[in-house]
Structure formats: structure tokens, C-alpha cells
Amino acid sequence: MTQRILSLIFALVGWFSIIAQYYLMVKNIQISFAEANIRFFSYFTILTNIIVAGYFTLQAFNRIPKIKKPGILTAITIYILIVGLVYQIILRSTWDPKGLQRLVDELLHTIIPILVLIYWYLYENKNKLNYRQILPWAIYPLLYLFYILIRGYFSDFYPYPFINAINLGYFQVLINSFGILLLFAALSMLFVRIGKSLNK
Template identity: 30%
Template sequence: MTHPSIRVGRVVCAAASLAALVYIPASSGDVPGFTIANFFSYFTVLSNVLAVVVLGVGGALDPQSPRWDAFRGSVVTYMVITGIVYAVLLAEVDVNVRDPWTNNVLHRIVPLAILLDWLIAPARTAISNRTALSWLWFPVAYGVYSLIRGPIVEWYPYPFLDPRTQGYVALGIGLIVLIGGFVLIAMAIANLGELAGRRRSARAR
């Protein structure tokens, strides 16, 4: 079983993420162009919703099944993608988040916390690279959704997904680079978790 202090930490982080997710739409009624549909069209928001589930359930119930381990690994991957993409591409961009504390929670604190949780209390079953690559269906589906919805509502969640400012050729090249980076992140998460699991098993002997 996972140490109680780690489980408490999971619940605290889940509560912080949930508080930020609730606070942003509750306080954005006067923001021009803000809609709930657009809010839930941010990858950051969707990945944090999944993080609330993983951290909350992990803290309250601490599941141990291989299926849960794989799901947990996928969400860790999405949150690490969130943190890295924000730091590299979006730190100086307006992503419709006005309050510094919500911005820090969703883009920095929770991504780092869920990664540390994965390393401190890793999956109990090995995760193959094939499984890790299967996690990427979600960011790929998200990209397709954003590109289809964008011209319909004349709004894109992120500048790097907006063909109006860069053209489709530059967009396509950028997305290929991003997908390549996501592949590396997913495989790194799976392998780091396995390495951490081996070290934990070695210490337990």
C-alpha cells in the first residue's frame, strides 16, 4: 500500500486543481469572449480534470490494478505535456487565465506534483513502450478536435494551433515536431516509472 502521507498529498493536489478549475469560470463572467465551451476546449483544463480524478481516486482508494497503472501513467503524461508546452510556448501568451494562483496551480504545481507522485510511488506493473505510445491518442484527438472546431467558432485555444497566423504548412511542421516530442515524453514517463519501481523493489528486499 502507498504511504498515507503520499495519499494525503494526492488529495490536497486534487483539491487545489479542482479549486482552480471551478474558480476560473466562476470569476470570468465579465471576460469578453469567455464561454464554458471554450474553457473546456483547453488541453490544460481537460488534462487537469483527469488529474483531479487520478489524484483524488489515488488518494482515497489507492487502486493497484495494471489497468489503473496504465491510466495513471497516461494522465501523468498529459500533465507533463501541459507543463512543458506551457513553459516553452505559452508562458508569455494570454491563455485566458487572469489570476496568477490558478495559472500556477494548473500549469506548474499540479504537473510537477503528479510527476513526483509517479516517481515516488510508481506503477506496480511494468508499462511497455507500446502502451505508452497508445496514450497519445488523447492529445492527437484533441488536436483534430481543435482544428475542426476552430474555423466553425473562429477561435483556437493556442497560437500554435491557429493556422490563421502561420498558415497550414508551418502549422503542420509544428504539429509534427510536437507529436515527436510527445512520443519522447510518453516513453520517458513509462521508463522512469519502471526504473523507480525497480529501485523501490530493491530497497524492499
Template identity: 30%
Template sequence: MKVWRIAIAAVACLGPALQYWLMTHDQTLATGAIKTVRYFSYFTNLSNLLAAAALVAPLIASGDTSLGRFAAWAERAGPRVAIATYLTITALVYHLILASEWSPKGLDLVADTILHTVTPLAYLIDLAARGGEGEARWIAAAKALPFPALFAAWTELHGALSGWYPYPFMNAAKHGYPAVMLNILAMSAAFAGVALILTALSRVRARLALVRPAPISA
């Protein structure tokens, strides 16, 4: 299990790191600062960075330090459900809506595959295999929603000021705010639905673990 945890943590770190390198070394005229802001303006990158931090911290943290407290938080059932929700939506939106819009090659394809497929799937497998500390409460589903809501608010504010939007369905300049608000509401419902499903599955897993019979000793 320790080897598995190290492996998925390494992969989860590779995706965002490779994507940042690709974005900051492209051939556009945008400055490094603008490219960095745009990098952190993709929900894909944010969800993968959060997953990477949550997977790495428990492996290296010790004691009552800031990193140790973050590691303890990252191992709790509720936060693990929230991170799994973000990664699931990342994967679904990409494969159902965005994948047909471009055909990445080379390192772009590698980063694309890690961010949108490998890390989300690996994290869900890890959640199913290890669960989380304690039992995920139903309120965990509601607690998962502020982060994507803040992301939506940032996207529209940044887009209004810069004219740049990370995702076409959030482009208010092209589609207008009423249409974009409907898209955001639909996405919010998707986040809530996935969070509720994962919370339910996490609760079932925790209860099954409690009733699992102890192994018979020789």
C-alpha cells in the same frame, strides 16, 4: 502518504475549478455556453481535470462501481504515465512558449501557477513516490497519444467553425494548415518522447522496488 495524497488531490481540483470560474466571469460578450466550450478547448484544463479525477477517485471510490473501476484504472502504471505525460507537456509548452505572451495578476496568477506548475510537478513527484499498479508496458507510450491527437483534431475543427483557437501555434486561420500541421507533428513527437521517457523511468522504478531488500526484523 495519505495526507500528501489528499493535499495534491485538493490542489489539483482547485486549479481547474478556479480557472472555470475566472473564464465564465470575465467581461467579454461571449455567452456562458461559449465560455464553457472554450474552457474545455484548452489542453491545460483537460489535462488538469483528468489529473484531478485520477487523484480523487482512489480516495473516495469503493466497490465494483463505475467510480471504483475508474479509480482502479487511474492507479495503474500505464494510465499514470499517460497523465504525467499530458501534465509535463502542459508545463513545458506553457513555460517555454506561452508564458512570455501574458502577465497574469491576482487570481489569474494563482490559477495559472496551479495549472501549469504546481499540479504537474506534484503529480510527477507522486508518480516517482508511489509508482503505479503493475509495470508500465512500452505500449503505454503509444496509448498516451490518441488523446492529444483527438484534441488537435477538435481544435482545428472548432477553430474552422468559430474562428477561435486556444493556442497561437494551432491557429490555422493565421498561419495556414501546412504550418499548423508541422506544429502538430512536432507536438506529437514531444508527447511520444516524454511518454517513452516516463515509461522507461516507471519500469526502472518498478524493478528496483522488486529487488529492494526486506527490512531486518528485530
């Protein structure tokens, strides 16, 4: 199976999961449509899966050569693994989805992270990875955190319980966020180290 075909399959899985989740949100909407859309795109899970699906789409159609630059796939892989790990460790026990919601839930938080990890192993140019890339990789999750805290202050909506400043207070939210930042740093250094090891 060629890289482009694999990219296309992964892109289709990604877009199906995102669109299905959006359908489920609209189907069960209990707030204004505009607010529901803002909240939908306020989840790190959704935003990161959109990045993943977009990346695979561009790869499948061989668009924008810059996305092949070493480190971009690694950053995306780390982001989606954080989605998966945080869900499995913290969030899975907080609800019990059924039917289509369960399928979509597993795709977004379990299957897609595994697919991206496999793709990284097969196609990332690992010998070009270096520790200096970690700081730029951190821009996206940091911007997301700032956005969520600022919007949450004005809207009282926080997409995840561990960053809910209303219930936890800002000090605990900062501690929780720092813990996730440490997870990000540890994963980033691990991927760079593994990349170097695999290319010896």
C-alpha cells in the same frame, strides 16, 4: 502521509485551480455564456487538469480499481507535463497575469505538473510499464487536436497561438503539432525507460 491523504490534498488543489479559473473566465466574460463554456473546455490545460483532479479524487476515495492499472498514471503524468512544458517554453512570455489569475496560472501550469510527477515517482508500478502502452496513451492528445482543428474551422477560435490555422495556415499548424507529438513520444519513451531503470 498515506497515499489516500496525499491524493485528497492533490485533488483539492486541482479542483480549486479549475474552479477558480472558471470563475475568472465568467467574471471577465465578453462573449455569450454558452460560447464561453465551450471555449473553457477547449483548452488542453483545463481538460488535462480535470483528468488529473478526477484521478486524484478517485484515488482518495478508493473508487474504480482499474485506475490503478500500470500505465494510467504515467499517461496522465505525461499529459500534464506537456501542459507545463509547452506553457513554460512557448506561452509564458505571451502574457503577464496578476493577482488571483497569476496564482491559478502557476497552479495549473507549474505546481500541479510537479505534484503529479512526485506522485508518479512514489506510487506508479513502474516495472509494469512497456513501450507498447505509448500508442494508447497518444489517443487523447490526438483526439484533442482533431477536435480543435475541426471546431476552429467552423468557429474561428483556436485556444493556442501555435495551432491557430487562421494566422499560421494549416501546414505550419501541422508542423507545430508534429513537434508536440515528438515531445509526447520522447517523454513517453523516457518515462518507460526511467521506470524500467528504477526497478532494476
